[in-house]
Amino acid sequence: MILDGLDEMSVRQDPATIRDNLNKVASLLELLEGFPVLVTSRPHFFASSAERELFYDRLRRPHVFRMGQPDRRVTVDHLRAYADSLNLGQKLNKIKELYDPIGLAGKVLFLEMIKKTLPELPEDHFDELILYNTYVQGSLTRKKELLRDPASAMQDSDLIANLEKLLEMIAIRIHESGEGNVDLQEFVGSSGGAARILWHASRLDSIHQDSDADASARIGSRSLLRRVGSDDDRWLVDFFHRSMKEYFIAKALHRALRSADPFAETRRLLLQVPVQPEILGFFRLLVGHNQDAATVLASLTHSARVGFGHGLLGGGAISLYHAAGGQLAGLEWRSLQLDGAVLVGADLSGCDFQGSTLRGADLSSTDLTGADFRSADLTGANLDVGSSVISLAPDASPRAFFSLTKDCKLGRISFQADGSLKFSIIQLPRTLRWPDNVHLLKEDLVLVTAHSEFLIVDISEGTTTEIAYFRVLSELRSAAVVDQALGLLNEPEYGDSEALLIDIATSEVRWRVPVRVRGGVCSWLTNGILIAAEELLLLLRDDRSGTMGPRDHEAPATAVCVHEDQVILATDDGRETWLSLNSLGKPECTLAVHSGAGTAVTVADGTVLSSGVDGSLAVTARDTNGSPTVVTRVERRLLCTGARVEGMQGEREFDLFVANGADR
Incomplete structure (x- = not known):
């Protein structure tokens, strides 16, 4: 027999009602003694540890199981x-x-x-907003009957709106404190009481003196919060997933911008809340390109003058301004405290930041051409564009790729609806000294190789977990993953080289072939290996047959990939050469894509992504006529030609500007 939902026996959740429920269940279980009975409830249902132990004693210490989350x-x-x-x-x-x-x-x-x-x-x-709105509305609507105050005539829509507003307040408090949780009872008490917030109660119910405790318990157990910690005498709560906290902070900022006094309300929040990229992502979707919001945020930014102790205000305001589609390029932003601003990918060309502080600001991938940073403080600013990409591999998701840089940074590159590329960094648990390739083993499981080192990581939680790390003989020159198999090219110091394909699941060798060509670059097929070396293209098949094609291009190949019957070569002079696997000696097309040597190339679903030693990324594909063409090209260098940096504070930042063409 199953008694499901001990915590939902009654609408009210005040201590007296809970005790009454426990007594009823205990009496029922005593009547059912001798029968197997399973009672389910959420964790932390009991008002105190003493009450829990008393309940267990009455039932003669039942077996207690805790359900974990699925892997x-x-x-x-x-x-x-x-x-x-x-x-x-x-x-x-x-x-x-x-x-x-x-x-x-x-x-x-x-x-x-x-x-x-x-x-x-x-x-x-x-997008995220549609998905998360669905989550929130579905969850709260499911619980609305258990959230209602029987004595109140409040409509369900108002009840849910009140709860959402309260969740915004809780999200801000948790984010502001940095402690990862908040004491719900203390929080609602300092905010006027849970009953007043949830039900707009002007006075406590004369019949139920525990209205505030009842409302607090319902909020803590019937919303999107979860109780944390082992202290049964405090009601410490956090959102069940960190992204929900960021979602509600973004909603609070959006609400403030739509209030009767948007300047004052938004200012109050920005002085409390550090604005982070995840919050900006939700905010951007909520606001869109909103000129009214941008106007308020521009005013807030300009109010944060240097020397007046405005803290987080200016940096947060200009970050939101950028997210709301506000123009930055060519405008004046002088003598402002913009510390911690998040302006990733922004067009700051021609901006005047004279005398402003941008300490710790994220200016990665921004266009700083001709910007004026005289006497500005950029100490600790992120100006990183990353070192050269040396390996690319398709992700399991469509139109997404993994990248690996020379300094062993794992990244994800995804195509956006507007044709742009979105970059994100995935922190590896360890740094390999000589990284060379990245491969997707299966969904969320990535292999990074570094000559004789292998690192397998799980990236499913947004951060990486090391699954395995091991070393092999240094005779291994190339390793790749193809069709759930591991391709290995062994090149011993003495003797012939050998290519073999090993089934990952069974460890059986599917095929092995001798390789008599040394050096060059290679790409793996399920039935062979293609090697571009010197002036030759050599296709070795699993039946030990071979196809050789002369290369009529004088620049050496620096990377190669094969997709179906298409071969793509990246060359030392920054070009891409397209060939057919069935006609290796006759290039179909050659495209100029990089200003320096190509470093990596891969293809998925007809889209080719390549990287260059100049830090650029290029996307090529066939046009409507079937001809290969360049779709887009992205520079990954610091774009600061003509920027003025006289008197700039931040030695590292000053040197980086000057090295990339800024004027002293």
């Missing part, structure tokens, strides 16, 4: 099987590109909500 891999596999059964695989791929919604599915309720929501998502467009 991330189990969640992904379950969702994948479900999506494939309904032909919704493409939508699931799209969801995986968003800001860690699969992490939400670690909570069983939200796993089911993703499954219910998946068929309803639009085919052409959906």
